[in-house]
Amino acid sequence: MHVGAHWYRAMVRVADFLRMSGPPEPHNVLQEQGLLHQWYPGMFVIFVSHQWLSSGHPDPQGKQVEVLQKALRGIIDGSLQVTEDIVSRSDDKSLSSDTRRHIADGFLFFDWFSIPQITARQNGVNEDTTKSDAALAVQSIPAYVELSNVFLAVVPELVHEDSTELVNYATWLSRGWCRAELWCRLLSSKADNSVIVVYSATESEFMFPLDWQNNSIVDGRFTVEADRTTVARLGEVAVESPSSSVLRCNYRFYAALRPKLLKQERKHQDADGFLKYFQFNSVLEAALDDSSMNAVMCAVLSGDTFMLRLLVANGADMNTKLRGLSSLGYYDSQTVLMAATKSRQEPSVLATLIELRADVNARSRTGLSALAMARTPGHVKVLLENGAEAPPRVLSGVASFACPETVKVLLSYRCEPTFDPESGSSGPLHAVALLSRGNIKAIETAELLLAHRADVNACARPVNDLLWICRQARLRTAFYGFANCNMTTRLWASFAGITPLGYAAMVGHEQLTKLFLKYGAESFPNERGDTPEDLARNNHHYHLIPLLATFST
Template identity: 30%
Template sequence: MLHSSLGDNTLGFPMFVMLVADFLLMDGILPCHQDLAAEGKLYQWSPGMFVCFVSHQWLSRMHPDPSGQQMAILRAALKGIIEESVPVITDLIAEVGVRKFKTMKSNVKRAISNGFLWLDWISVPQKAGLTDGEAIRKMEREQMSAIQAIPDYVANSNVFMVLAPPLPHHSTAVACDFNSWYSRGWCRLEAICRLLAAQETSHEIIIIKSMTSVVHAFAAHMYLTSVGDGDFEVSSDRQALHSVLLKTINRKLDYFASQGAAGKFMHRFLTAAADRLLSGLLPSSSPVNNGGVVPFLQKYDFKSLGDQHGHEWGPLHIAAIEGNLAICQSAVAAGTNVSLLAPYLGEAGKTLSLGRVSPLHLAAISGHVEVISFLIDSKAEIHQPCSSGPDSLHLAAAVGAKSFEAISMLLSKSADANRLNKVIGGAALHHVFYNVRKSGQAGVVQLLLQHNARPDAVDIFGATLGHNAVLFGASMETVKILLASGVSPHRIAAPRGLVGRGAVRCCRSAIWLGFSREALHAISEHSLFSWLHIAARHGRLEMVKCLLESDADPMAKSRRGETAAELARRHGFEDIYQLCTRLRHEES
């Protein structure tokens, strides 16, 4: 029996949720929507309910969690959050790069304990157990209605959680973690819907990495992420999602328009970014409208190509995001400063976190190679940093929508592959691993190495490329490229400079720099590890195997005195513990 309420009847398929308290009492394999409905465990959403939307990657074709491991981790993490035994810390790079701190307040934790969960397997009808043709067709119609309502489900939720512990896929044995979650088209759609929720200005997501590792991260980079570039098991799903995302974008644009002058900047920004968000969802897409200056000015509500105010981006910045080469050429011909650093305004200033940026920075992020080439030829400063530290090459590597193409163009225009980010000290190769887009990563690493990027470079935390590759879940192909380049996997990071040393030696001495205690602990911990320690700490089984095959010592201790096996056991990765322990016994 379903518990009905006076919910939102405008949804194509109602938003069904489950009490967190009921979920925490369950064990083993999670029942599907129909079984939970029959047991009276589902409730129809109504205003005032506190809902946690859980996005996750399925671990098999027919069941999201055939072994029950994924849901066991979710239960343990939720229990830890509620009981405050598991801290919710801010993502390391979010803090180091932009000083954007976030902690979960006690009242939110209490709300979670008394709240509800939305998760596709329990909230949407499933095929499991159905044999009757008419019942299957009814289920398929309900699923399609639910797909169309995903933006509403996300908008009605108070917390957006990504359940992404490192677990093997049931059929392929390929590791599924946050990186593979982000590579999935469906998961990207859910995250972008969070970003574009009609009146939502909070873009953080909560990532559950293990029973004891939960972090805040920020989804602002997804403004320039293509859902269509994600992976789909069924290719036709792309077309089904086009109308969903288009509706979401238009609804957000309507919201910005309703905010008057305060929403004008973000209306322009999202209008320019919309083509990128939608790209790849239809078999063919229309090119950027190069219909001339007047249509462009009307589209973005500019008075002229020189309509540049100190507090917002002008036409050249917007055209750089859009990839509109003709307008870029016209704006430069009209005398626009190609290297102007203009600050964000309003919502973007709080979420995109790059500070003041130039048109070249935006073109590098968006991956518009023709615009990149034109701006540099027009004397844009190729190594000009944005106010938060990275230059165009760093940005293309770290958050670029088309990293390989943009980096190739920048390098062809004499960008220095070894130039350091003035804030966190890393070169372009370090920034590659900050990019959650892993497809094509190995090619980007090879490209930079071919342009004399130093494989032994370190950042201010003493991390080599290998430390970052393992920490941020690089592809196995990338790790093997780094090992082949001669970088030692045995090296333990040794922080350098005021920030790095202060983070390791004394958290109190670095608080004044703006870092939270949790981030300092994460920095100091990883600054005392080798590649193998980090891989074991984060449950990266395939990387552990690869490093052990490269003669990494399973008995070597970190500067905290722990072996890889001990780290794995402390953080709940028993398979890695057993592997390292077995090798120790074999060697002895």
């Protein structure tokens, strides 16, 4: 691992960082103050990825730094829990007490501190300097990500001072440099490549795997367009790296997705090429393979319809249930047809699977079908034209992750943007609001649903097993206190009776909150008695309080 000599003294002690106040000082000032430290074997490093809030300074008002400081204090003392993402909704993963102690004694890599700084990043401004700095940054990012033990994406919802646009998790995911840092982390040689998303001083979670799989470096947003080619090469190097522990453990998965991840044209392979590429000895062995990442999944994720047909001819089952791929976002009990939709395959792949007897209406253990996981207009058309049913929760699933154009196609098939309380689900507006932080198209989707008469004041009504889950969560929050429970528990405890506005307030999405109020959202409480204003306050989204208080009943 090589790091340029003048970049080597680049870490700041967490303890020193927590004593800072106001806008962060740059590298040269901290160097003069003796606050930068050289990396040494055994040093515990926290890599901080974030968006700049102006062209000339990453955090002119110190707001991001303040969130990071409070979050670190919470992580260290245990008051801030880091849990599984709200899609997985599991308590299986958390930060250990040892990790929290290491963080307290650790060192931060933060670009403004750690890099002799980059001036304004604008086309035509300081061309020679920025080109030189960009080259150094490209050299340093993989090195410091590789050295890091913890990776934090700090993404509070704030306003960019130059553009006045909101900056948040969705926009962080869209930025090319942030994607480069993310990919270097996920495809590094570390045994644990987890990414912790810090939404606010009091809320954080492990990243949902599909969030990074659907965001290639190549089509990320760059302030300086010339950076695109340079940074895209980072992705190629990371994916091609033979030292990556992720690639070693999940070789077939990444081999199948490689063209998609790098935005490369898929090359047709014959049977021998497929077997060699995915390390199978024969077509028969491949067809009968029952491992987690079996040959059918290899063919699906690589979009190989020729091999799908050949595998079926040799006894492969197109209704195989997935297992062992949950860490990659493909959950046990889902089908290969669902994997094709979630990985955004061409409609021809779905059509081939259905032709080969894949059950278009098979359900996962959560009751969702492939149609609910559709990601493109082509997916919707193929599934519906081949007999897919459209139960009440389908539109909620599609609205959560797909683009507005996909939602529009589903609506054109008379799939109403309402929900059936008897099914135990919430409506599509609930789904959009709950998962809005990672969806840069959430506002467009919500506007589309509202234009089709979605009920902005619909109340969620859990039934059956979901009702028991909600009751258990209510008991847990009553015993431990709402603020002391993780986000998953708080979500279930708040579910009964919650409105779309309640969810928007709970996750702190200002634009959705304004949109719902514009369309007549009322400040109805949920069954726990929490109004949207209460939910915003309980989850520390204080920027929403004046807005919600104005409309309180």
